[in-house]
Amino acid sequence: MVKSGNYSRKYSKEWDKEDGLREWVSRVPGDDTKAACRYCRTVIRAHRADLKVHSLAKKHKKNAELSTITGLFAAFPYGDKGREHTVDKDKADMKGEGDERALDAAVGEIVNPASVGFIGCGNMAQAMLTAFLKKGLVNPSLTIASAPSDRNLGKLRELGVRTTQDNNDVVISSDLVFVCVKPHQLTSMLGDLPPLGNHSPLFVSVVTGVSLGHLETMLCSLVENPRVVRAMPNTPSAVGQGCCLYALGTHTTPSDAETTSSLLSALGMSAQIPEYQIDAACGLSGSGPAYIYMAIEALADGGVKMGLPRQLAQTLAAQTVKGAGAMVLETGKHPGQLKDEVCSPGGTTIAAVHTLEQNSFRNSLISAVEASALRSKELGAKE
Ligand SMILES: NC(=O)C1=CN([C@@H]2O[C@H](COP(=O)(O)OP(=O)(O)OC[C@H]3O[C@@H](n4cnc5c(N)ncnc54)[C@H](O)[C@@H]3O)[C@@H](O)[C@H]2O)C=CC1
Numbered sequence: 001m002v003k004s005g006n007y008s009r010k011y012s013k014e015w016d017k018e019d020g021l022r023e024w025v026s027r028v029p030g031d032d033t034k035a036a037c038r039y040c041r042t043v044i045r046a047h048r049a050d051l052k053v054h055s056l057a058k059k060h061k062k063n064a065e066l067s068t069i070t071g072l073f074a075a076f077p078y079g080d081k082g083r084e085h086t087v088d089k090d091k092a093d094m095k096g097e098g099d100e101r102a103l104d105a106a107v108g109e110i111v112n113p114a115s116v117g118f119i120g121c122g123n124m125a126q127a128m129l130t131a132f133l134k135k136g137l138v139n140p141s142l143t144i145a146s147a148p149s150d151r152n153l154g155k156l157r158e159l160g161v162r163t164t165q166d167n168n169d170v171v172i173s174s175d176l177v178f179v180c181v182k183p184h185q186l187t188s189m190l191g192d193l194p195p196l197g198n199h200s201p202l203f204v205s206v207v208t209g210v211s212l213g214h215l216e217t218m219l220c221s222l223v224e225n226p227r228v229v230r231a232m233p234n235t236p237s238a239v240g241q242g243c244c245l246y247a248l249g250t251h252t253t254p255s256d257a258e259t260t261s262s263l264l265s266a267l268g269m270s271a272q273i274p275e276y277q278i279d280a281a282c283g284l285s286g287s288g289p290a291y292i293y294m295a296i297e298a299l300a301d302g303g304v305k306m307g308l309p310r311q312l313a314q315t316l317a318a319q320t321v322k323g324a325g326a327m328v329l330e331t332g333k334h335p336g337q338l339k340d341e342v343c344s345p346g347g348t349t350i351a352a353v354h355t356l357e358q359n360s361f362r363n364s365l366i367s368a369v370e371a372s373a374l375r376s377k378e379l380g381a382k383e
């Protein structure tokens with residue numbers, strides 16, 4: 001008899017959502033009595049209890065740690081090439097009965113030591129790296145970052161990240177390279193890199209304004225058919241509340257698309273967009289945190305002016321922005337309707353709204369987004 005619920009003998013789609021399973025478990029196409037472990041590249045019976053035991057095995061934990069980016073680079077060859085596995089092995093492993101040397105050899109054989117590199121370690125790189133480390137998506141010892149001086153590198157070393165002042169060290173030892181320099185630094189930085197031979201990492205550029213076409217042309221001198229992604233993140237990524245929009249280059253593969261999507265979604269919200277929308281995304285979400293920080297500061301000043309202590313005023317301002325954002329995202333209501341719900345007839349809010357309109361509040365924000373987007377286009381044209 002096929003049992004149901006947690007004890008199902010068939011692959012359950014609930015496992016794809018369950019913390020502790022969803023990170024590594026996968027369907028085996030064509031066989032719903034099996035489940036695959038992306039970390040260990042093994043096929044296990046689709047029994048929830050077996051999956052739980054497997055997740056506790058030392059070997060599985062070691063593979064999880066070594067796989068650096070959860071299941072991203074370890075493109076698991078489902079079905080035919082996946083090794084059959086039983087929980088008895090896991091149980092022995094948990095009791096320490098496994099042969100440690102054989103285990104290490106097996107781990108060495110099956111784990112893809114994928115590594116991630118950062119060229120440029122300023123505000124944006126640090127925000128992204130902080131998010132990846134916090135979520136355990138990158139293994140610090142397999143992560144390398146470069147900058148011309150040691151100013152930012154020391155902070156990264158404290159996090160266990162390898163650092164260098166030679167960008168080539170990053171490129172040659174990484175499967176994925178984040179390019180995080182300022183637009184005017186890009187051409188000379190790439191021009192200094194020697195050709196890469198057979199090594200062809202995925203490049204993810206966060207450099208504002210620089211198009212995929214231009215990036216591909218510049219990277220052609222390093223590698224044939226460079227695989228490039230152009231991304232527009234923002235600094236709230238550091239606390240997992242960022243936005244990251246991205247466009248895929250000509251030579252990216254479906255696996256690159258999956259890698260990019262999985263990794264960038266760790267920053268908060270992420271989505272693939274057509275490249276022509278990236279400048280607008282820069283104007284809105286790339287630069288947007290700065291507008292909102294100014295709004296928070298000004299709201300807090302208003303609170304202080306009207307008698308609130310500074311710290312309380314700042315907390316109220318930030319929480320009000322956070323709460324209003326969450327209302328828009330979670331209720332799905334139009335912001336105009338939500339505004340109306342705050343405005344009592346003849347009340348306080350509508351008096352304030354009138355003042356904001358007299359001072360071109362909405363016009364100022366629209367113009368701010370426009371100015372940033374136009375500047376992004378302009379920076380690209382210069383490169
Ligand atoms: N800060 C932000 O909110 C956002 C920034 N961006 C883009 O991200 C890129 C980086 O911006 P930030 O991190 O804010 O700048 P930043 O100035 O904080 O960081 C740039 C880093 O690049 C390093 N650098 C300079 N020349 C280099 C070279 N030849 N090789 C290696 N590293 C070098 C600098 O030492 C610095 O640490 C820019 O292109 C920016 O437009 C995109 C979205 C948001």
Ligand SMILES: O=C(O)[C@@H]1CCC=N1
Nearest residue numbers: 208282285286287288
């Ligand atoms: O100000 C800049 O140029 C970058 C791009 C988006 C946010 N900061």
